[in-house]
Amino acid sequence: MTHLRLRADWPLYVLFLLDGGFAAIAWRRLPAIVPILWDLAGRANGYGPAWVNAFLPLALAVFLYLIMLAVARGRSGLEAVPERVAIVLRWALPLFFIALHILLRLPAFGIPVEMSL
Numbered sequence: 001m002t003h004l005r006l007r008a009d010w011p012l013y014v015l016f017l018l019d020g021g022f023a024a025i026a027w028r029r030l031p032a033i034v035p036i037l038w039d040l041a042g043r044a045n046g047y048g049p050a051w052v053n054a055f056l057p058l059a060l061a062v063f064l065y066l067i068m069l070a071v072a073r074g075r076s077g078l079e080a081v082p083e084r085v086a087i088v089l090r091w092a093l094p095l096f097f098i099a100l101h102i103l104l105r106l107p108a109f110g111i112p113v114e115m116s117l
Contacts, residue, residue, distance in 0.1 A: 012065065012094060019058050019098050026105040027054035057101035061094040068093065 030050035037046025072086035106113050 009090070012091060015095070015098055016058065016062060016065075019061070019101060020055075022102065022105065023054045023058050026108045027051060029108040030054060054105070057097050057104070061097035061101070064093040064097065065090060 027050055030053060032050055033047050034050050034053045035044030035046065036048040036052050037044070039045050068086060068090040072083070072090065103113060
């Protein structure tokens with residue numbers, strides 16, 4: 001069953017690889033030091049290396065995917081969640097972070113993004 005589950009997730013693996021390529025390209029376009037923290041008014045109040053902005057969202061997406069696999073199998077010490085819930089979470093959380101990653105990196109390509117509420 002686990003083997004079939006992993007096989008069914010191949011489109012997500014492709015998205016991880018594509019997002020990794022996107023992160024590598026974005027990383028080369030970013031300055032060496034970039035904002036990594038913002039206050040509620042939208043002003044940068046923390047700076048760090050460009051790789052944090054380029055690769056951290058992808059790493060978080062992969063990490064959450066692996067957590068969802070462990071929870072679905074019941075190996076995490078938590079009670080296993082129903083299969084349908086596990087599938088939705090296993091796809092929705094990484095897709096959210098990949099979409100957020102792309103949205104936040106578009107300015108590095110000269111595409112303005114309005115982020116005000």
